[in-house]
Amino acid sequence: MSDDLNAQQLRAIQDRTRRRFRFSLAALTLYFSFTLAWTDIGQFLTEPLFGFVNGALLLFVSLILIFVALEFWFLSLSAKDQRRENREGGQAQ
């Protein structure tokens, strides 16, 4: 029983760890994409998009909003995991 539980826990941990890294990788990629605005490739970001609002400013605002959304999504997935574990724990008992 203890071995089963342990194997089950380890699988869950591996899944969660993969999720952690996926979210972190997405956040880091987006974060460092901000440096594009200082490169030749990213010159288009300096062009105005809507009136005086340019791509770089829009990118900054979008990054903050996307990060908050990612965090919310991550928390929702964690909460779902927690509910499932509580349910399974209840059934096991």
Added chain:
Amino acid sequence: MNKLCVSLTAALLGLLSNAVLAVGAVEGAVERQPLNTSAIVIFLLFVAATLVISYWAARHTRNSSEFYNAGGKISGLKNGTAIAGDFMSAASFLGITALMFGAGFDGLVLSLGAFSAWPLMLFLLARRVRNLGSYTFIDVVSTRLERSRIRYVAIAGTIIVVLLYLIAQMVGAGKLIELLFGLPYEWAVISVAILVVIYVTFGGMLATTWVQIIKALLLIAGVTVLAFLVMQEADFSVDQLLQRAADNHPAGERMLAPGLAFKDPIQVATILTSMLFGVLGLPHILMRLFTVPNAHEAKKSAFYASLFMGYFYLLLIIIGFGTAMLLYNNPQFFDLDGNLIGGGNMAAIHLSNAVGGSLLTGFMSAVSFATILAVVAGLTVSGAAAISHDLYAEVLCKGDPDPDTELRLTRITVLVIGVISVGLGILFQNENVAFIATMPMVVAASVNFPILFMSLFWAGLTTRGAIAGATVGLLTSVVLIVIGPQVWVSVLGFEQALFPYNYPALFTMPLAFFVTWLVSNNDRSARATIDRDNYHALLVQSEYGEAGMQQG
């Protein structure tokens, strides 16, 4: 053009992390302002409220646990607000606004750097750190490694970061308060230290938490009102705000795009790396994860902190561009030489005056003072815990200290830190401390973060590898900062720096990771086998807490 030069000088002083901004915010043309009565009245109200809270908190702080982590009873929302209060410093508010006033869009690099650590804190660290530690991040790294040796290294990392951060904060505080309130520098430094010692000695983490919560709410309220009034001036049109900012700014429309202060994407990447990973290794920030009852609340803390900070940094766009819109064309804010009165970093305060008169100016000045108290209080608790918990209780007493002696030692340590901070603040008052302020973020990113991350996520980590990586991270950070522009050129007077960047974490952190990996992989000692074998238990505990361990 003169105005642009002055602004850019101020801005370049702000090309720094949170801690650095504390200094950047007040370096350059510091000019004592006339005594601001409304600022003093509002600040005295803040002090009175926080002292009452400290008195209340003192009655709930009877043992070390309550001192270090407020008994672990703070909710996620309160803790998230306190984290925001700990992190959104006067430096963020004044420094980033100053940078935007001078260099426009480029100031936002610092905003993004300061904000973006929080998603990573949630994804990678919050749950595992909370489940493994008791009071400090050092508890976490010593869970699977050889207790004493790794604690010595991590304590050194903590003390270095806390002391350097304290120097930056105290010098920044002295100059800022001199600037805003017209108080003499020494009195400003002493008054900050006295208030912080009172909060922390009597109220511990509980009082510190409430000081940070109140300060966060005041700052959020202040910037909300300020941003609203700026938008009112622009008829609630972002386009008009940006157009008028560009019209009035000496650089014209170039101030709306990247490139006025930073030319090189690598330079931007070095700042982003230092800020992001530096925050993830700051001991006083990590310590806040232990003040909540469980890992779920720790994750919520990081999320709420993000919400507050995201909101704050978004409003700084309006405030930053608002300074360009409303100050450049108004001679009342410039002296006869064309310099912004009080120095470039008074931009946010002048903006408060331009849109809200003396009452809003007084409020924002008082909030700026309060922010310093909140940050220094957090640092003091962290430094005291490193000495009394990590060194005395865990290393010298092998985890079995006399509780009364530990608590007494903690309070004495707070007092000593208070005295040291005054001494350092006065000692460094006329020094160029920009490089000292750079170090905490770089050291935290190159020493603390690699040890913490690898102990949580890599089974192969050994004590020897962790110590080697941390040592290399520390030494390379110091060496590259010394041969970088801030020390080699600005302090030592050489013509050209041997290393071109002020923030070497982009290079030192990967090096620390590599050395840790290399040494751990080649470690064939008996202790290395134990360290690797310990990982499985750590993994389960880090995800499921003590309960998971008992079940497994």
